[in-house]
Amino acid sequence: MKYFHIFLIPLIYILIFYLKMETGTYACIQKTIHLGSRKKGCYIITDSILKEISDDLNKIKCGTVNLFLMHTSAAITVLESYDPSVMKDLNNSLDKIAPEGNFYLHTDEGPDDAPSHIKCALIGPSITIPVTDGKLNMGTWQGIILCEFRTAMKSRDILATITGVKK
Numbered sequence: 001m002k003y004f005h006i007f008l009i010p011l012i013y014i015l016i017f018y019l020k021m022e023t024g025t026y027a028c029i030q031k032t033i034h035l036g037s038r039k040k041g042c043y044i045i046t047d048s049i050l051k052e053i054s055d056d057l058n059k060i061k062c063g064t065v066n067l068f069l070m071h072t073s074a075a076i077t078v079l080e081s082y083d084p085s086v087m088k089d090l091n092n093s094l095d096k097i098a099p100e101g102n103f104y105l106h107t108d109e110g111p112d113d114a115p116s117h118i119k120c121a122l123i124g125p126s127i128t129i130p131v132t133d134g135k136l137n138m139g140t141w142q143g144i145i146l147c148e149f150r151t152a153m154k155s156r157d158i159l160a161t162i163t164g165v166k167k
Contacts, residue, residue: 063164075123081143
C-alpha cells in the first residue's frame with residue numbers, strides 16, 4: 001500500500017488522455033418528431049421517422065437510435081411492414097387482450113382510457129435500433145410501427161436520441 005500512488009497516478013493520466021481522445025469521436029443528437037393525428041390503429045411510420053432524422057443518422061458510423069414515444073395511450077414497436085394485414089392483426093389481437101368496457105376503474109377519458117394504458121404497457125413506449133454507416137440496420141421486412149390506442153385522434157411526439165461513433 002505504501003507505493004500504491006506510483007501505480008495510481010500514471011493510471012489516472014492514461015485514463016484522462018483516453019477520455020479526451022475518445023470524446024471527440026462520439027455524437028449524441030436529440031430531436032423531437034411531431035407526428036400528425038391518427039385514428040385508432042397501427043401504422044407504419046418508418047418513412048416519417050427517416051424524413052426527420054436521416055441527416056443526423058448520416059453522421060454516425062456505428063451506434064443506435066432510441067425512439068421514445070412521449071405518451072401513455074399509444075406505443076411503438078418494430079414489426080413486419082410488408083403486409084398491411086399485420087397491422088390489422090396486431091390491433092385486433094390487442095383489442096381482445098384489453099377490450100373496451102365498463103369493467104375498468106380508470107375511465108377518466110372514456111371507455112378506451114384504461115385499455116389504452118394497458119396496451120401501451122404491453123407493447124412499450126420505446127425502441128432502440130442499431131445504426132450502421134448512417135442507416136437504420138433493420139431486417140428486410142421490418143418497419144417502425146406506431147400503435148394508436150385512443151378512439152379520439154391524438155397528435156403524438158417521439159423523442160429521437162441518436163448516439164454513436166461519428167463517421
